Amino acid sequence: MRIRRLVVVGVALATTAFISPAGATGTVPTYVALGDSYTSGAGLTPYLAGSNGCSRSPEAFPEDVARTMPGAQLDFVACSGATISQITRQVRDASASLANATLVTLSAGGNDVGFSKLSISCIGAVTSPSSNDVRYLPFTGGPVACASSINSAARLLGARVHPKIGALSTPATVTASTLISPSPFEVRLLSLIQGVLQSSVAGNGGNGAQVLVVSYPVLLAHRTNRACLVGGAPIDIPGEIALHPAFASVVARELISINSLVRRETASVVSTLARTQSRLTLVNAPSFAPLNCTTGSSSDLNGFSVATLRSGAVLHPTILGQRVLASAVVGQIN
Numbered sequence: 001m002r003i004r005r006l007v008v009v010g011v012a013l014a015t016t017a018f019i020s021p022a023g024a025t026g027t028v029p030t031y032v033a034l035g036d037s038y039t040s041g042a043g044l045t046p047y048l049a050g051s052n053g054c055s056r057s058p059e060a061f062p063e064d065v066a067r068t069m070p071g072a073q074l075d076f077v078a079c080s081g082a083t084i085s086q087i088t089r090q091v092r093d094a095s096a097s098l099a100n101a102t103l104v105t106l107s108a109g110g111n112d113v114g115f116s117k118l119s120i121s122c123i124g125a126v127t128s129p130s131s132n133d134v135r136y137l138p139f140t141g142g143p144v145a146c147a148s149s150i151n152s153a154a155r156l157l158g159a160r161v162h163p164k165i166g167a168l169s170t171p172a173t174v175t176a177s178t179l180i181s182p183s184p185f186e187v188r189l190l191s192l193i194q195g196v197l198q199s200s201v202a203g204n205g206g207n208g209a210q211v212l213v214v215s216y217p218v219l220l221a222h223r224t225n226r227a228c229l230v231g232g233a234p235i236d237i238p239g240e241i242a243l244h245p246a247f248a249s250v251v252a253r254e255l256i257s258i259n260s261l262v263r264r265e266t267a268s269v270v271s272t273l274a275r276t277q278s279r280l281t282l283v284n285a286p287s288f289a290p291l292n293c294t295t296g297s298s299s300d301l302n303g304f305s306v307a308t309l310r311s312g313a314v315l316h317p318t319i320l321g322q323r324v325l326a327s328a329v330v331g332q333i334n
Contacts, residue, residue, distance in 0.1 A: 030203070032075045032097045033062035034090050034196065035107035037116075038216060039078035041322060043302060043313020054079035055312065059319045061214075062105065064326035068333075069103070080312060083111045084188045091195050098199040101209035105283075105329060106196060109189055109262055110216060113153045118258070119315045122146035122251045123230065123304055125243035129296075132226050134248040137235075150254050157261045158183025182269075185262070189269045197277055204279075210334050211280045213270050214325060217288035219259050219301065219315055220252060228252035229296030230315075231303040244296065245304035252293060285328040288321060300324055 033039055040051075041060025048056045056076055057063075066074040075097040077090045087108050091098065098104065110116070121141025124134035136142045141149075158180030182190070196211055203209035222228045227246040234242035247255065270282040289300040296303055300321030302313045317325060 029069045029072045029102040030075065030097055030100050031062070031066050031069060031072050031103045031105075032094050032101045032200075032209075033060075033065075033078050033105050034087055034094070035078040035105070035214070036082045036087070036111055037078075037080035037312065037316060038110065038325075039105065039107045039214065040076075040080045042080040042316050043308060043311040044319060044322065045311065048076070054082075057322075059322055061322045061326035061329060064323065065103075065105070065329050065333075068330050072102075073097075075101075078107070081111055082108075084108050084192050088192055088195060091192070091199050095199055098196070098209070099202050101200050101203040103333060104196060104200050104203075104209050104211045105214055106193070106211065107214045107216070108192055109185060109266060112185060112188060113156055113258060113262055114149055115153075115255075115258070115262075116312070116314070118146075118149045118153060118255060119230075119304075120309070121149045122247055122255065123245055123314075124227075124248060124251075125235065126227050126229075126246045127241060127243060129229060129244055130226075131244075132249070134227050134246055135243070137243070137245075146251060150251075150258070153258050156183065156185050157258065157265060158185070159257075159261060183265060186265050186269050189266060190273070193269060193273055193280070197273070197280065208279050211277075212283045212329055212332055213266065213280070214283045214329060215263055215266050215285075216259065217285050217300075217317075217321075217325075218263070218290045220247075220256050220293060221290040222249070222252040222256060222293040224293070225249050226293075228293035229303075230291060230293075231305055232295065232297035233305065235304075235306065246296070247293075281332050283328050283332050285324050287328075288317075288324045291315070 040055050041057030042055040044057035044059040062076055066072045075094055077094050124136045200209035229246050231245035234244050236242055267282055274280045289298045291298045291301050302308045302316050302318055304314050308314045
């Protein structure tokens with residue numbers, strides 16, 4: 001069963017107690033978790049029974065959030081790899097739960113932009129942490145695949161596409177400014193959030209469910225012209241010296257720009273809708289630790305390794321990162 005009752009035994013995150021809405025005393029709160037791999041907990045195995053390829057983890061933030069809601073029923077429908085269109089189908093599939101929901105969380109858009117594809121196709125390696133000579137790995141992508149992925153993401157976000165980016169050597173930057181507003185990304189996201197609001201209008205004792213859009217965190221911290229390390233340990237490849245996974249500096253800047261645009265456009269869509277929908281809120285997690293390009297590590301974000309590549313966890317939250325997201329969500333619950 002996807003829906004289950006959660007019993008609170010003692011939760012470290014329960015700094016904000018869940019309070020039933022006025023007039024709803026004695027009712028059982030229902031929490032619906034919609035979204036993609038950032039909500040499902042991709043890479044944090046073992047997954048919940050019945051995940052059916054969606055990589056839903058008991059370590060994902062919806063599980064922690066639900067435990068702060070005494071007696072809550074959690075409808076955990078988020079699915080790794082889900083695009084905005086597929087999350088729209090999640091909304092339809094969860095219509096009964098949404099109609100009675102007290103709380104809804106949503107993460108969306110990363111797979112439309114193709115950030116996982118970007119990170120894999122653009123990954124390279126250096127022979128030492130101090131080197132700036134990035135070689136592409138034979139089992140990932142390469143300059144052409146990386147440039148194509150960057151250009152596709154930029155167009156979706158309504159951004160300028162640099163005519164020479166194919167070489168990945170021209171400084172700055174595909175995504176310096178947006179040319180189209182609203183962008184195709186914003187149009188898609190706006191439609192999805194409107195659907196969530198409409199589907200949950202009868203929830204929360206007739207007051208409408210609180211809807212929290214969970215923004216993707218800042219993923220990379222890169223402030224130099226050197227390669228950006230994205231793994232804390234070298235990768236051993238037979239017949240090769242140990243290689244340290246890294247993004248070329250220009251690539252790191254483009255990925256940071258894309259990450260920033262997704263965050264900015266998500267905030268813009270939520271802000272527009274919140275003018276008339278007070279139950280809609282954007283959730284940021286400013287304490288989430290991005291990947292440090294100097295060390296290639298973060299307490300909150302998985303870097304690149306053979307294990308994270310196989311599990312789909314590259315540039316996805318660790319257990320600690322999921323706790324940070326949970327705390328941010330709990331802090332916004334009315």
